[in-house]
Amino acid sequence: MLGPISLLYCLVALTFTDESVKEKEPIYIGKTALIIMDMQESFMFDGNAYIKGAENLVDAINDIRKYFSHLFDVVIFTQEQHPMLHVSFYPTYHCMRPGDIVELNYTLDGRLCRQHPNVPKWTIPDEHTVECDLEKGTHILVQQELYEPHNIERVLSGKYSSKIVSRLTTDCCNDVIVVRGQYHHLDSASAFYEKLNNVPTTLQSELKQRNIDTLFLVGIAIDLGIIQTVQYAISQLNYEVYVVHDATVPYKRERLPMCEFTIPKMGAHLICMNDLYNIRPKKNVKEEKDKADKCGKCGKCPEGDTDKAAKDAKDAKESKDAKDAKESKDAKDAKESKDAKGSKGAKGAKDEL
Numbered sequence: 001m002l003g004p005i006s007l008l009y010c011l012v013a014l015t016f017t018d019e020s021v022k023e024k025e026p027i028y029i030g031k032t033a034l035i036i037m038d039m040q041e042s043f044m045f046d047g048n049a050y051i052k053g054a055e056n057l058v059d060a061i062n063d064i065r066k067y068f069s070h071l072f073d074v075v076i077f078t079q080e081q082h083p084m085l086h087v088s089f090y091p092t093y094h095c096m097r098p099g100d101i102v103e104l105n106y107t108l109d110g111r112l113c114r115q116h117p118n119v120p121k122w123t124i125p126d127e128h129t130v131e132c133d134l135e136k137g138t139h140i141l142v143q144q145e146l147y148e149p150h151n152i153e154r155v156l157s158g159k160y161s162s163k164i165v166s167r168l169t170t171d172c173c174n175d176v177i178v179v180r181g182q183y184h185h186l187d188s189a190s191a192f193y194e195k196l197n198n199v200p201t202t203l204q205s206e207l208k209q210r211n212i213d214t215l216f217l218v219g220i221a222i223d224l225g226i227i228q229t230v231q232y233a234i235s236q237l238n239y240e241v242y243v244v245h246d247a248t249v250p251y252k253r254e255r256l257p258m259c260e261f262t263i264p265k266m267g268a269h270l271i272c273m274n275d276l277y278n279i280r281p282k283k284n285v286k287e288e289k290d291k292a293d294k295c296g297k298c299g300k301c302p303e304g305d306t307d308k309a310a311k312d313a314k315d316a317k318e319s320k321d322a323k324d325a326k327e328s329k330d331a332k333d334a335k336e337s338k339d340a341k342g343s344k345g346a347k348g349a350k351d352e353l
């Protein structure tokens with residue numbers, strides 16, 4: 001069912017840990033996002049940029065949603081939407097082939113230098129490019145790998161389709177889609193930014209507004225996209241990161257051992273689907289979801305219910321407040337003089353976050 005190499009890793013991991021998985025102390029996680037990377041039709045069996053084993057991920061990811069939905073506060077899909085003459089496509093250049101690498105110079109503000117030794121005619125629209133004075137040396141040199149055209153924007157069927165595979169379980173009301181790769185002149189790998197860190201995607205703001213502190217990464221591809229996302233999430237943003245190995249595929253199989261070595265070195269947990277049984281949410285995500293579902297589709301409460309729910313909540317809070325106020329008054333009084341001193345510093349620290 002799974003790609004042979006991923007399967008091998010997780011089988012080996014299991015032979016060593018099988019007994020202890022059940023014995024192990026459960027791992028408690030905080031507010032969590034499941035990030036499903038680039039599960040798009042171009043990468044599937046009929047797609048123009050087929051990645052071996054990609055189609056097997058659909059069942060794996062659906063299983064994760066089915067059996068472990070209590071772990072995730074939000075599910076986020078990344079979706080590449082490349083324009084036709086994208087900088088990462090080999091036909092954008094003359095005489096290039098998939099797998100070739102071209103060197104590109106960018107200005108510090110992220111525009112592409114038009115001069116290129118290998119291409120007689122540059123086909124990327126002018127608004128993203130600029131004539132550079134390369135003698136000055138104030139440019140960023142990027143090694144751009146070239147691919148078969150894939151994930152073309154607004155193409156929703158056929159081998160160039162950027163559509164998210166329809167067999168994947170989705171929850172249209174609550175799932176989030178983060179689009180990337182929509183600039184002609186910039187490629188993207190990390191889910192957080194287009195190549196050159198100064199152009200962010202919407203991912204970080206989606207995570208931040210939900211107070212997410214833990215990420216689970218699955219999808220395409222562990223060596224191209226996922227590994228860059230892990231690196232940035234940990235080193236720049238301090239997330240706790242889990243990569244579910246047997247719910248990913250490599251773009252290039254020969255890079256898999258490098259990923260298996262590097263991802264844990266970066267501080268992420270490289271786990272297998274089976275390990276999810278050992279992970280528990282700190283709070284009950286399912287309870288909160290059920291509560292939200294009672295408010296109807298898409299979290300909007302029906303008119304009558306809103307008032308009732310609000311009233312119940314208010315009543316409950318009022319009686320609790322009254323009780324709390326009594327109980328804590330003495331303690332509070334005693335604390336107040338002390339807090340007055342410390343609170344200014346504490347507030348400052350909070351604001352910085």
Ligand SMILES: *[C@@H]1O[C@H](CO)[C@@H](O)[C@H](O)[C@H]1NC(C)=O
Pocket residue numbers: 103104105113115116117134135136137138139141
């Ligand atoms: C990029 O710029 C450097 C100088 O900064 C230059 O030596 C090199 O040839 C340029 N490469 C391309 C592909 O334009």
